Amino acid sequence: MGCGTSKVLPEPSKNSYVSFVKSFVSYSHRRKNFDNEPQRCKGKQKDLWSIGVTQLQPHIQQTTAKDVQHGDSKVARYRAKFDPRVTARYDIKALIGRGSYSRVVRVEHRATRQPFAIKMMEVEAKEGREVCESELGVLRRVSHPNVVQLVEVFQSTRRIYMVLELATGGELFDRVIAKGQFTERDAARALQMALAGVVYLHSLGITHRDLKPENLLYYHPGADSRLLVTDFGLASGRGWSMMTTCGTAEYMAPEVVLRIPYTCQVDMWALGVISYILLSGSMPFEDDSRPRLYRAILRGRYSFHGVVSGLIHVNWGGG
Template sequence: MGNHIVSDRNNKKMPLGDDCHAWKKKTTDVKDQYDFKEILGTGAFSEVVLAEEKRTQKLVAIKCIPKKALEGKENSIENEIAVLHKIKHANIVSLEEIFESKSHLYLIMQLVSGGELFDRIIEKGFYTEKDASKLIQQILDAVKYLHDMGIVHRDLKPENLLYYSMDEDSKIMISDFGLSKIEGSGSVMSTACGTPGYVAPEVLAQKPYSKAVDCWSIGVIAYILLCGYPPFYDENDAKLFEQILKAEYEFDSPYWDDISDSAKDFIVHLMEKDPHVRYTCDQALQHPWIAGDTALDKNIHESVSAQIKKNFAKSKWKQAFNATAVVRHMRRLQLGTSSEGPSPTLPSPCQTHLEDGEACCEGGCSQNVEGGADPLSNCTYRCHPTSRV
C-alpha cells in the first residue's frame, strides 16, 4: 500500500448490504457512451483517462481497473464502490457510473480540474488565516457529512484535497476513498492504516478507533496550512511514531509568531491525544476561528509558501491523482474555455495485454499484482504523475 501502514488484513465482508453488485452496469464497450481523450495518469494497477460523455459533452475522469489486478480483492472493490456510490456532497468527488466488461471495471468519476492545494497556495500572491479557515470549513463540512453517514475517511491529507476548477473562488474537493470504511452498527475499526504523518495516536497505538481519527487529520492539515510544514517529522519512523503517540508538537517561532491564538486553540482541540476529548466536526465548525471572525487577514503567503516548497517537494507529495496533468491537458485541448478543436489521437488506454499476475504500467515497467499491494488503496483516482505531460 505504498506509504500506508497496514497492521492486519480483515477479510470479513463489510456491512454494506447485499446490493453492491446491482450497481455495476454491464457493458461490452464503455466507448459506446464515452469518447476517451487523454491518459491522465497510470498507476501500477489502473489507468485514469480524461473522457467526454457523447450524449452531453460532459467531461469526466474514468478509472480503468483490470479485473486481473482485483483477483482475491473483490471485497475491497465492493467496499470502495459501496462507499463512493452513497456519497453526494458538494466538496467530495463523486462516483457517477460504474461500467463492467469481461476484462475491466470502469469507474466514471467527477472531473476536478483546478489543481492541487499546495500548488494553488504557492501560486497565490496573497494568503491569510482567513483563507485557511475557509478551506478547513469546507473540509469539516464534508467530513461531518461522511461521519453522519457512518463513513470514516481514514486517510485525509493535503494530497487528497483538489480544487474543483481554476476559478479564483473554486471550492475544494476531497478525493481518495481507498481506505474508507462504513461503520457497521457497534463495529470498531482497529486496522492501522493511513499515512504516517497524519494518523492519530490511537491508530499507531493499535487501539480501537472511529471517526475521531479524521478530526485529528484535519488538525494536522490546518497546522500545515498555517505554517507550511508538518507538526511531526523525523527520518526515523520509530521516532516519528513516538512523537505522534505522545502528541508532541510545537508552534515554533518565528513561523507561528504572526498566527492568532484562536487558530492555535482550534488546532490544539483537534490535535488532542485523547479521542474522547478531541473536537468532533460539529464542535470544530462552531469554533470562533471557523464560525466567528478571529481568523486574521494578515498576509502569511511568503513564509507559508517558502516552507511548503521546502518541506513538500513534488517528489514527496505529488503521489495522488495527477491534478496538474488535468490542468495542462485541458489547457492544451482548450476544453471549456473556447470551441473545442480535434483532440490528438492517443493509444487507446485500458487495453494493455496482461500476463498472468502482472499489470503493465506506462513506460514499459510491470508490477506483480500478487505482491500484496492493494490496487484499491489508490482510490478515488490516485495515480502516479506520468511522463506524458
C-alpha cells in the same frame, strides 16, 4: 480527540512555504504505508478518485514533442482496453493517473462534450476486487458538494469502469504553493469545505482514514472553487469501531499508531494536521525514522517556526 492548544499561530511567510515544499518533496519520495498494514494498504500509490490537472510549476520540465507522442501512445493503448460500451459514450482523452489496480483517464462525453474522469479498475485479482468493492460501496452512497461524485458505472468480467466528476483545480497543496501563503481567511474557507464533506461522510457512518492535502481537490482553478474530498481506497463504512492499521504515517492519529480500536475521530486528527500545514507551512510531525515519528505523534509534541517569535514549542500534553 481530547487534545488541543490555545496557541495562536502567526501568519506564515513565503520562506516558511519554501521550507514546506522542500520537506514535502523529500518525505513524499520516501513515504510508504505502515509496515504492518493489510495487503490492500501496502503498495498503495497515489490513486485518486478524481485527479485534478495541476498548475505547472517553474521547476517542472517543459513538455517535448517526444513526451506528447509517448503520451498519445499510452492513451491509444489504454483506449484499446476499454469496454466498447464505455468508448461509445465517452471519448478517451488522456491518462492522468495510475494506482496499484487502476488507471484514471480524462474523458469527454460524446454527446455533451462535458469532461469527466474514468477510473478503470482491474478486479480479477482478489486484492483489486476488494479495493474496488470498498470504494464503490462508499461512492454509491454519497452525494454532497464537497465529496467527489460518482456519475455511472460500467462492469465487465475483468474490469470496473467508474465515471466520476473531474476536478481540474489541482490539489489543496498545489493551491498553497501557487498562492505563496494561506491567510487565516483562506485556511478557514478551505477547512470549512473539507469539514463539510467529512461531517457528511461521518453522518453516513463512513470514515475516510487517509485525509491529506493530496486527497483534497479543487473542482476548478477559480478562487471560488469548491473543495472535494477524494480517494476512498482506505475508507470504511462498516461501523464506528475499527482496528485496521492504515493511512499515511504523518497524518495517523495516536489510536492508529497504537493499533487499538478507533472511531471516525481519526479523520478529525488528520484535519488538525492539515490545519497546521495551512497555517504554518510545515508538518507538525515529521521524521526520517518511523519510530521517532510515531513517538512524536503519541506525545503530541510539535514545534512551530514563527515569523516574529522564532521557534515556539507547543506541548500537547504528551509524555
